[in-house]
Amino acid sequence: xxxxxxxxxxxxxxxxxxxxxxxYEVPKIKEFLLDIGYYRLGFYWQPFEIDDKHTLNPGTKFSxxxxxxxxxxxxxxxxxxxxxxxxxxxxxxxxxxVSNKYKTSPTWFVDASxxxxxxxxxxxxxxxxxxxxxxxxIKNHHKNYINDRYAPxxxxxxxxxxxxILKTFTSLKDEGIKKRIAGCYDIRDVKKFINFxxxxxxxxxxxxxxxxxxxxxxxxxxxxxPAFEFNNDNRHSLDSSIKVILYILSQISTTRHDEMQEDxxxxxxxxxxxxxxxxxxxxxxxYNF
Numbered sequence: 001x002x003x004x005x006x007x008x009x010x011x012x013x014x015x016x017x018x019x020x021x022x023x024y025e026v027p028k029i030k031e032f033l034l035d036i037g038y039y040r041l042g043f044y045w046q047p048f049e050i051d052d053k054h055t056l057n058p059g060t061k062f063s064x065x066x067x068x069x070x071x072x073x074x075x076x077x078x079x080x081x082x083x084x085x086x087x088x089x090x091x092x093x094x095x096x097x098v099s100n101k102y103k104t105s106p107t108w109f110v111d112a113s114x115x116x117x118x119x120x121x122x123x124x125x126x127x128x129x130x131x132x133x134x135x136x137x138i139k140n141h142h143k144n145y146i147n148d149r150y151a152p153x154x155x156x157x158x159x160x161x162x163x164x165i166l167k168t169f170t171s172l173k174d175e176g177i178k179k180r181i182a183g184c185y186d187i188r189d190v191k192k193f194i195n196f197x198x199x200x201x202x203x204x205x206x207x208x209x210x211x212x213x214x215x216x217x218x219x220x221x222x223x224x225x226p227a228f229e230f231n232n233d234n235r236h237s238l239d240s241s242i243k244v245i246l247y248i249l250s251q252i253s254t255t256r257h258d259e260m261q262e263d264x265x266x267x268x269x270x271x272x273x274x275x276x277x278x279x280x281x282x283x284x285x286x287y288n289f
Contacts, residue, residue, distance in 0.1 A: 106152035119171035237286030
């Protein structure tokens with residue numbers, strides 16, 4: 001859209017000028033543009049652009065762009081549902097094992113014997129008045145225990161993001177506790193466990209912000225473990241990230257693992273007869289039918 005806002009009619013003209021096959025009636029196209037937005041849909045026709053003027057590959061159909069958009073939405077919803085299970089499980093393991101290690105220090109997250117100094121020094125940036133105000137159990141704790149600087153770990157960490165949980169884990173001084181938690185997911189190497197959880201965090205952040213997922217690639221390669229192989233030896237693809245999610249999920253619940261795998265396969269199979277989408281699923285996501 002450049003640097004100046006344009007009307008829906010002009011947006012349709014731009015699509016035509018760039019070679020888009022508008023295979024919906026104009027009212028339906030306007031409905032999509034007003035619902036999803038020209039700019040957001042641009043992320044989904046970007047793979048079909050052939051030059052820096054946004055000219056589209058001949059034969060690019062608007063209906064395929066819409067289909068790719070909804071494939072992306074459905075995939076994010078599936079991944080979010082199962083990553084939520086992983087997040088809760090990881091949080092529970094962290095709070096349980098560390099709190100029982102430091103039974104006399106319920107606020108071990110600011111205890112210098114338990115946590116790195118860098119973590120403690122930055123903790124108040126997150127545990128501030130807004131954090132207390134926005135989380136009712138924390139607010140009630142301070143109302144009932146006015147002399148407490150912090151609520152106990154089992155209350156406080158309940159309101160951490162996935163990234164916050166992972167940061168807390170990596171900042172633990174006791175390598176034994178880290179190994180014990182990683183071992184809950186049948187991973188002996190703590191660095192590999194952190195690599196896996198970082199991958200999941202990155203996918204989760206994309207999904208949480210409703211960003212584009214079909215062309216997701218991890219900035220750093222995913223560590224290898226014997227449990228699965230990467231398609232085409234690609235340790236950065238979305239398919240490889242999905243394998244990581246499935247692996248961690250399998251250590252929590254084989255039922256949930258099987259459900260997620262079936263949901264993913266069902267979603268991709270649904271679009272496999274569309275050659276355009278099938279190619280994107282294979283080339284962009286790294287999935288093999």
